[in-house]
Amino acid sequence: MQKMADSETVQIYGVTWSKWSAALSRRFDILVAIVLFLAVLSAFHLHFMLLAGDWDFWIDWKDRQWWPTLTPIVAITFPAALQYVFWEKFRLPIGATFGIVCLLIGEWLARAGGFYLWSDFPFSLIWPATLIPGAIVLDTVLLLTGNFLLTAIVGGMGFGLIFYAENWPMLAAYRLPMEVMNSMVSVGDYIGYAFTRTATPEYSRLIERGTLRTFGGHSAAIAAFFSGFACVLMYLLWWYIGMFLARVVWVPNKLKTLMGFKKDARPASEVVVV
Amino acid sequence: MVGIFGSRLTPLRLVAWLAVFVSLIGCSIGSAYAHGERNQEPFLRMRTAHFYDVKWSTYKLAVNDLLTITGKFRLFTDWPNNLPLPDKVFLGSGTAGPVFARVESYINGQPAIQSGKLELDRDYTFKIVYKARQPGVHHVHAMLNVDGAGAILGPGAWIDVTGKESDFKLPVTTLDGTKIADLTSWGVGTVVKWHALWFVIALAYMLWFLRKPMLIPRYLVITEGNEDTLITRGDRLWGLFFLVAAVLIVIGGFQWASAAYPRTVPLQSGVFKVDPLPQGPRTIDIKLEKATYDVPGRSMKLEVKVTNNGTEPIQAGEFATAGIRFVNHSVPAAMAEVDPVYPKELVPPGGLKVDNDAPIQPGETRTLNLDMTDAAWEVERLTALLNDPDNRVGGLLFFFDSDGKRLITNVYGPIVPIFTKLEPTNQVGAD
Numbered sequence: 001m002q003k004m005a006d007s008e009t010v011q012i013y014g015v016t017w018s019k020w021s022a023a024l025s026r027r028f029d030i031l032v033a034i035v036l037f038l039a040v041l042s043a044f045h046l047h048f049m050l051l052a053g054d055w056d057f058w059i060d061w062k063d064r065q066w067w068p069t070l071t072p073i074v075a076i077t078f079p080a081a082l083q084y085v086f087w088e089k090f091r092l093p094i095g096a097t098f099g100i101v102c103l104l105i106g107e108w109l110a111r112a113g114g115f116y117l118w119s120d121f122p123f124s125l126i127w128p129a130t131l132i133p134g135a136i137v138l139d140t141v142l143l144l145t146g147n148f149l150l151t152a153i154v155g156g157m158g159f160g161l162i163f164y165a166e167n168w169p170m171l172a173a174y175r176l177p178m179e180v181m182n183s184m185v186s187v188g189d190y191i192g193y194a195f196t197r198t199a200t201p202e203y204s205r206l207i208e209r210g211t212l213r214t215f216g217g218h219s220a221a222i223a224a225f226f227s228g229f230a231c232v233l234m235y236l237l238w239w240y241i242g243m244f245l246a247r248v249v250w251v252p253n254k255l256k257t258l259m260g261f262k263k264d265a266r267p268a269s270e271v272v273v274v
Numbered sequence: 275m276v277g278i279f280g281s282r283l284t285p286l287r288l289v290a291w292l293a294v295f296v297s298l299i300g301c302s303i304g305s306a307y308a309h310g311e312r313n314q315e316p317f318l319r320m321r322t323a324h325f326y327d328v329k330w331s332t333y334k335l336a337v338n339d340l341l342t343i344t345g346k347f348r349l350f351t352d353w354p355n356n357l358p359l360p361d362k363v364f365l366g367s368g369t370a371g372p373v374f375a376r377v378e379s380y381i382n383g384q385p386a387i388q389s390g391k392l393e394l395d396r397d398y399t400f401k402i403v404y405k406a407r408q409p410g411v412h413h414v415h416a417m418l419n420v421d422g423a424g425a426i427l428g429p430g431a432w433i434d435v436t437g438k439e440s441d442f443k444l445p446v447t448t449l450d451g452t453k454i455a456d457l458t459s460w461g462v463g464t465v466v467k468w469h470a471l472w473f474v475i476a477l478a479y480m481l482w483f484l485r486k487p488m489l490i491p492r493y494l495v496i497t498e499g500n501e502d503t504l505i506t507r508g509d510r511l512w513g514l515f516f517l518v519a520a521v522l523i524v525i526g527g528f529q530w531a532s533a534a535y536p537r538t539v540p541l542q543s544g545v546f547k548v549d550p551l552p553q554g555p556r557t558i559d560i561k562l563e564k565a566t567y568d569v570p571g572r573s574m575k576l577e578v579k580v581t582n583n584g585t586e587p588i589q590a591g592e593f594a595t596a597g598i599r600f601v602n603h604s605v606p607a608a609m610a611e612v613d614p615v616y617p618k619e620l621v622p623p624g625g626l627k628v629d630n631d632a633p634i635q636p637g638e639t640r641t642l643n644l645d646m647t648d649a650a651w652e653v654e655r656l657t658a659l660l661n662d663p664d665n666r667v668g669g670l671l672f673f674f675d676s677d678g679k680r681l682i683t684n685v686y687g688p689i690v691p692i693f694t695k696l697e698p699t700n701q702v703g704a705d
Contacts, residue, residue, distance in 0.1 A: 012487050013487070013491055013494075013495045013500075013504060014500065017491070022491075025490045025491060028489060029488045029490075063540065064540050089496065090493055090496070090504075091496060091504035091505060092492065093505075094480045097479055100476070101477070101480070104469070108469075120439075122372070122462075123458075123465070124458055127469075130468065130472050132476045133520045133521075133524050135476070136516050136520040137517060139479070140516055140520075143510060143513035144513055144514060162521070165524050165528045166528075168527065168528050169464065169468055169527040169531040170468050172531040172535040172538055173460065173464060175539060176449070176537070177539040178448045180387060184539065184542070186538070186539050186540070186541055187448060189541055189542050190387075190457070193376060194375040194377065194444060196367040196372050198366070198368065198370070201366050201421075202387070202388055203362045203363075203419070207543045208540055
């Protein structure tokens with residue numbers, strides 16, 4: 001092989017590349033980034049809509065008990081799996097942030113297109129929660145510790161713990177009390193009441209029930225701690241799901257054999273390698 | 275590319291064809307004109323909630339004007355066995371989404387912003403006040419939502435809303451004195467700013483790593499076992515900065531919001547309690563002897579045995595079921611109950627025919643044959659009850675005494691279809 005001149009090469013992370021290869025690799029980065037962005041956006045958004053659903057859709061579902069409990073638990077899934085792939089395969093500490101940014105872009109697209117333009121719901125009723133601070137905590141803890149178990153414990157707990165607090169600046173205005181028909185409700189309650197969801201009656205709201213008298217009624221704080229604890233477990237589970245799904249496997253194309261065009265001469269033990 | 279386009283498909287032509295295609299799709303999308311009430315099973319419409327005396331305050335209004343719907347409903351005594359009882363009921367809004375803003379709603383004068391338990395075989399009044407929001411012609415129903423049974427639609431009327439949606443405002447004043455100019459936009463600016471801030475922070479954090487070669491070069495280094503070289507001290511400092519910044523911004527934001535809105539309340543999840551209307555004396559005993567539905571004749575016939583235990587003679591004036599009113603034209607008091615502007619499609623012209631219209635005297639027992647023949651049975655898809663697993667009919671039969679006072683009875687029982695054989699002389703092509 002002809003030796004390349006120094007001017008035609010470039011050092012990347014201590015490895016010598018030809019400039020042409022490096023440029024091609026960068027284009028590959030961009031292509032993969034675009035495909036990954038669309039894939040994660042779609043899959044994560046679908047997952048999140050199905051599991052967090054109404055709690056994230058509507059202002060009168062964003063309560064102190066279920067919303068801060070469930071939302072982080074179902075939102076930490078893809079970030080954990082993506083962190084495995086990004087960190088273990090590429091040492092990139094951005095898996096969680098990337099996943100959450102994809103999700104939120106999908107959420108805003110759906111809210112603007114499906115909820116606002118198509119169904120005419122006002123944005124005051126339908127804005128999505130943010131999860132970015134928790135994702136940054138997850139990524140930076142992984143970056144600083146380099147340990148997935150510590151990330152699960154510290155980052156996962158942080159992800160669930162700060163969810164309510166990180167959304168409170170947006171939510172507080174909707175928790176002002178107002179009087180309607182001689183009853184006191186929050187502004188969020190009234191927005192949900194005023195702008196009709198024809199097939200979603202009031203009783204279908206799964207919002208704060210029961211009592212937390214032992215904890216002085218501090219529902220949100222208790223929910224946040226429980227959510228953080230559950231996020232630790234979910235993180236571990238989805239880290240391993242990421243590991244499982246990131247395995248490199250191949251399955252031989254048996255179509256030709258089945259169609260009689262080609263006979264697979266390999267021994268049966270080699271046909272499927274997983 | 276050639277073919278159906280006749281010549282080479284240039285980018286310009288491609289755009290033109292796409293525009294045509296999109297336009298065709300746009301033309302094919304119509305408005306949702308009603309709420310699928312005709313798709314609801316007849317047993318759901320005939321044996322759950324019967325709405326009556328429903329009135330719409332206006333049929334035409336401008337954006338921001340108020341529309342009031344009032345009326346009564348009775349939860350039917352022959353409630354279908356396959357539906358949950360009305361233990362959790364919400365006075366819903368039978369509109370095409372948020373085309374109106376619901377301002378107030380009441381059941382028996384009690385605020386119905388939440389859900390509550392109602393009783394079978396009892397009557398309730400309702401009132402809903404809407405504020406027009408979206409221009410257009412909208413079908414507006416009275417509606418109850420029953421947990422487990424779904425939406426039960428009452429009669430609907432077409433309401434014409436004029437004006438511009440951009441003029442719509444829903445102002446409120448909170449208990450701490452905050453004046454909100456419009457609930458549709460309240461707080462949205464803050465939401466957008468916070469989301470934008472976090473997006474910028476997330477992108478800044480990721481760009482630090484994305485600016486460098488990513489996939490193949492990093493993967494090769496890891497396969498060589500040199501992954502520790504991929505994370506630099508600068509990377510760690512960058513991460514530490516963002517970790518601290520994220521936590522501080524969250525704490526600061528929380529403190530700011532708590533200071534800006536010191537008096538907040540949680541979402542309200544209670545239920546309302548409401549007593550039914552007082553039950554007046556029920557002076558009429560009625561029993562359904564036989565019910566048939568003549569399929570080709572589109573005719574329902576009810577044979578009922580009526581005993582007048584009251585002190586005044588009575589006449590059968592109206593049979594109401596599934597929001598349809600079959601009115602006896604020979605009873606003036608019944609005809610007087612029909613508002614001239616009431617939706618005509620809900621009052622079949624054939625009305626209710628009774629074989630013996632003579633008043634039933636006090637103490638008298640008489641068998642009446644009620645005949646309701648109209649295409650409404652087909653139009654409203656109520657004939658689908660022949661396919662129901664619980665093949666029963668139900669409705670309210672209104673009697674009127676000599677003073678014009680209305681007495682409401684429940685009529686219910688099994689129904690038998692009659693697949694009448696057409697006479698040869700009636701068949702097309704017969705001699």
